[in-house]
Amino acid sequence: MSNVAEIRMQVMWNRLISVVEEQALTLLRTAFSTSVRESGDLSAGVFNPRGEMLAQAVTGTPGHVNTMAEAVLQFMNEIPREEMFEGDTYVTNDPWQGTGHLHDITMVSPSFLNGELVAFFACTAHVVDVGGRGFGADGKSVYEEGIQIPIMKFAERGTVNRDLIRILRSNVREPNQVIGDFYSLAACNDVGHRRLVDMMNEIGLASLDGLGEFIFSRTHDAMLERIRTLPKGSWSNELVTDGYDEPVKLAATVSVHDERVDVDFSGSAPMSRWGINVPIIYSKAYACYALKCVVAPDIPNNAASLAFFTVSSPTNILNAARPAPVALRHVIGHMVPDLVLGAMAQALPGRILAEGAAALWNIHISVRPANGAAGRRAEVLMFNSGGMGARPALDGLSATAFPSGVHTMPIEATEHTGPIVIWRKELRPDSGGDGEFRGGLGQVIEIAATDGHEFDFSAMFDRVRHPARGRDGGGDGAPGVVRLDDGTQLRPKGWQHVPEGRRLILELPGGGGYGDPARRSVDARAEDRSKGYVSENDR
Known part of the structure; x- marks a missing residue:
């Protein structure tokens, strides 16, 4: 391939990434659920007609992107090519064919150009509710966890399946949010399709075969070189x-x-x-x-x-x-x-970061009027993160979602969804493991219902009894704590109750430290104390 041809292919590859990034941003702009709109708990990508992922959006999480890479093949196995039409959109939340649990909705849409199938667009997002027991660990089987949607058509030739919409509306607690997110997912794929067709018409491409071969061959050679080292x-x-x-x-x-x-x-x-x-x-x-x-x-x-x-x-x-x-x-x-x-x-050795909080400290809150009084009911979902492990040459990042990569929800957006108040959300001092490089800090979050309300919440927490381990001599991060403001200790998992007038306090775990603490510089320790990352009398 000539230099000019190779440069042209690289430009088209970059253009394709821009297409899927606009696809993802469409979902961010139109989503109803705060988990999608504020936290970016989604993925988007484009696939060739064989179901192989050509490119993914930068926006999104590894759990969604990499499961979606396999999920498209599941859709192709269930829906024969002769039953795929222009304007179709397919959907599932099957945990074993999608992204692992019922709360994630995956949609796949075929993309046609001049009557020929040239690509598939796929996207995934977490919705606020799928019925059943709600978002929590208390179910004894997947049948208790919510409505299951097998791989099926959400829309055929542009006409939405109204029976599916009616079934959804009858089975979820927040039908407007959930159904709104279904339409947002479908719109996301539609935007990707339109931008791809515009790109192919502009460049004069009849298929993505040549561009796909360029992408896969360059990626394969680069990966092979790295693995051999x-x-x-x-x-x-x-x-x-x-x-x-x-x-x-x-x-x-x-x-x-x-x-x-x-x-x-x-x-x-x-x-x-x-x-x-x-x-x-x-x-x-x-x-x-x-x-x-x-x-x-x-x-x-x-x-x-x-x-x-x-x-x-x-x-x-x-x-x-x-x-x-x-x-x-x-x-x-x-x-x-x-x-x-x-x-x-x-x-x-010497190249891998220490353990971190890892699992998100998600919390699903079901808030209602206390004692049967009048008031507002709501389902509120928050994503929160503890500290990352320290790196071989840098301190760990604080209150950062690794490996999921989702954003922390703004307090204002969370409070807008229901009658709750976030009284405190701040870094947790002394939570990062000591070491030549300090582990990232967790955070402290204090939550209460507004006057006249109470709430149940689903705890989805870990690293409470088994904190993040340090590496190469670094100290462990601080374990997490779940309690009420009166000192009552709560469980790290399962549905639990917070009475009217009480506050729930979450102390998120910190990341492990890296390297011998004796080698941490005097300047670094002074900076830790001046910023309040560690107590004045600590270390």
């Missing part, structure tokens, strides 16, 4: 999480070969009777993300880069079989990167 062998790691009512052990063996990297989750705990199980599609998504952070963080994420990683597991908590409850699959799934990175730290 890694040390070869197998390394194992174990990690213990809080679980629901008893600790859960996670285990992984990472094997690096000449042209691939394998991850095996054998030795992990068996499936739980509570909703913290993880379908393998989600475990694989975060295992691949962890490996890519180490091997090739700068190489685009697409079908060619993901093809170098294989993930396997017997049936266990990281490979849960239907109909296991999976509503909180993210809590255990977000631990997978720390698990995999702990194995890679043995292969690449």
